Amino acid sequence: TKNIVIIGGSHAGSQAAASLRTDGFDGKITLISSERELPYHRPPLSKAFIKADEGELQELRPAAFYEKNAIELLLGRTVTAIDRVAGLVRLDDGDLPFDGLVLATGARVRVPPVHGIDLDNVFMLRTADDARRLKARFHEAQDVVVVGGGFIGLELASTARLLGKTVTVLEAAPRLMGRAVAPAISAHFLELHRGWGSTIRLETPVAGLVGENGAVVAVETLSGERIPADTVIVGVGVVPNIELAEAAELEVANGIVVDATMATADPRIVAAGDAVSFHHWALGRPVRLESVQNAVDQAKTAAATLLGKPEPYKAVPWFWSDQGDAKLQMVGLLNDADRSVLRGKPEDGSFSVFHYKGDKLVAIDSVNRATDHMLGRRWIGAGASPAPESVADESVDLKKLVV
Ligand code: FAD
Numbered sequence: 174t175k176n177i178v179i180i181g182g183s184h185a186g187s188q189a190a191a192s193l194r195t196d197g198f199d200g201k202i203t204l205i206s207s208e209r210e211l212p213y214h215r216p217p218l219s220k221a222f223i224k225a226d227e228g229e230l231q232e233l234r235p236a237a238f239y240e241k242n243a244i245e246l247l248l249g250r251t252v253t254a255i256d257r258v259a260g261l262v263r264l265d266d267g268d269l270p271f272d273g274l275v276l277a278t279g280a281r282v283r284v285p286p287v288h289g290i291d292l293d294n295v296f297m298l299r300t301a302d303d304a305r306r307l308k309a310r311f312h313e314a315q316d317v318v319v320v321g322g323g324f325i326g327l328e329l330a331s332t333a334r335l336l337g338k339t340v341t342v343l344e345a346a347p348r349l350m351g352r353a354v355a356p357a358i359s360a361h362f363l364e365l366h367r368g369w370g371s372t373i374r375l376e377t378p379v380a381g382l383v384g385e386n387g388a389v390v391a392v393e394t395l396s397g398e399r400i401p402a403d404t405v406i407v408g409v410g411v412v413p414n415i416e417l418a419e420a421a422e423l424e425v426a427n428g429i430v431v432d433a434t435m436a437t438a439d440p441r442i443v444a445a446g447d448a449v450s451f452h453h454w455a456l457g458r459p460v461r462l463e464s465v466q467n468a469v470d471q472a473k474t475a476a477a478t479l480l481g482k483p484e485p486y487k488a489v490p491w492f493w494s495d496q497g498d499a500k501l502q503m504v505g506l507l508n509d510a511d512r513s514v515l516r517g518k519p520e521d522g523s524f525s526v527f528h529y530k531g532d533k534l535v536a537i538d539s540v541n542r543a544t545d546h547m548l549g550r551r552w553i554g555a556g557a558s559p560a561p562e563s564v565a566d567e568s569v570d571l572k573k574l575v576v
Pocket residue numbers: 180181182183184185186205206207208215216217218219250251252253277278279280281298299300325414417445446447448462463464465466468491492493494495
């Protein structure tokens with residue numbers, strides 16, 4: 174392999190470029206991104222970036238890094254097709270040959286099919302540009318309605334409250350962050366957000382947005398109620414960017430399908446990050462994960478595979494979300510847990526829920542409890558499981574526990 178092209182310049186793409194160099198690749202690397210910015214940290218867009226007066230993007234790596242490592246950046250450029258027969262990617266203004274290709278195309282916001290979604294002052298958040306627009310709007314916004322009680326919706330809701338806005342969150346499901354956390358965590362954050370002054374309405378699906386003179390003035394619920402809004406933030410998930418892979422006749426499902434080493438069926442092509450569907454070793458079924466950890470670790474695996482040193486991807490999944498002064502951290506995947514044990518008291522604002530499948534620790538959700546989270550990463554990584562009785566007993570020092 175002499176000439177590697179990376180499509181997508183975010184957490185996965187930038188890491189793939191860096192790993193190719195640390196793994197000893199001395200051929201050509203071209204990193205192509207539709208976004209104009211140097212690859213930057215995406216999570217702060219719903220956190221510090223929106224809050225800070227002088228919000229700056231945090232670059233993943235400085236410009237000098239790409240220069241020093243001879244990584245050619247094509248920013249603000251979009252790949253429109255992959256020609257696998259000719260071995261080239263097509264850009265709007267020309268072709269670029271490859272003999273190795275990394276697909277790090279990530280995901281984009283899911284636009285719900287409701288009326289009024291194109292009205293002015295309706296926002297969705299994925300990119301730096303989205304964040305700049307929302308931040309500018311926050312100077313004027315008063316009545317903010319957030320559609321979707323997931324991580325991004327709730328992070329923005331807490332920020333909007335901090336900035337003094339009236340905030341209503343509408344969630345279709347019976348609990349917050351329902352796809353990702355334990356019920357005790359959902360209940361705790363419901364209390365927190367209500368305590369911060371937001372109105373949180375569960376089981377309230379949205380039918381559409383109502384406008385006047387082209388701008389949103391209300392959100393209409395499925396039951397016909399109208400909730401006034403001068404600003405609406407829609408955070409109802411993402412869809413993976415699989416179209417390029419699909420058009421190139423690579424297998425796609427809910428993501429670009431790869432094997433345990435991040436390889437597609439074409440030996441020249443690997444994929445990593447939010448765009449990828451892979452067979453999870455512990456769950457025994459295909460999953461697509463949306464996290465910085467997953468994007469970065471899969472990119473390392475993908476780079477090694479492309480250089481002929483494939484190793485199965487086995488990184489422990491972890492994730493975080495900052496809402497107000499509460500830091501939520503998750504490690505492992507709780508999908509197949511069959512019981513959970515509480516450590517600490519939610520009313521103290523610091524506790525963890527340990528999830529077990531039988532006797533095996535599979536995941537931990539923690540609120541303001543970094544130690545539990547860090548221990549969990551180590552334990553789950555090593556396949557170790559502390560006894561549930563020890564976990565439930567706060568007089569047991571987990572750091573001293575031998576498991
Ligand atoms: P992406 O970040 O989606 O990047 C893909 C890139 O590829 C984009 O720049 C896109 O423009 C580009 N691209 C796609 N197609 C093409 C093409 N054809 N040609 C050229 N370029 C193309 N994760 C956490 O772990 N913790 C958090 O707290 C957290 N908070 C978040 C907050 C926000 C507001 C958002 C939006 C995400 C958050 N995430 C968080 C998720 C995390 O940011 C993603 O999991 C991560 O960015 C995935 O990285 P990626 O490289 O796979 O894809």
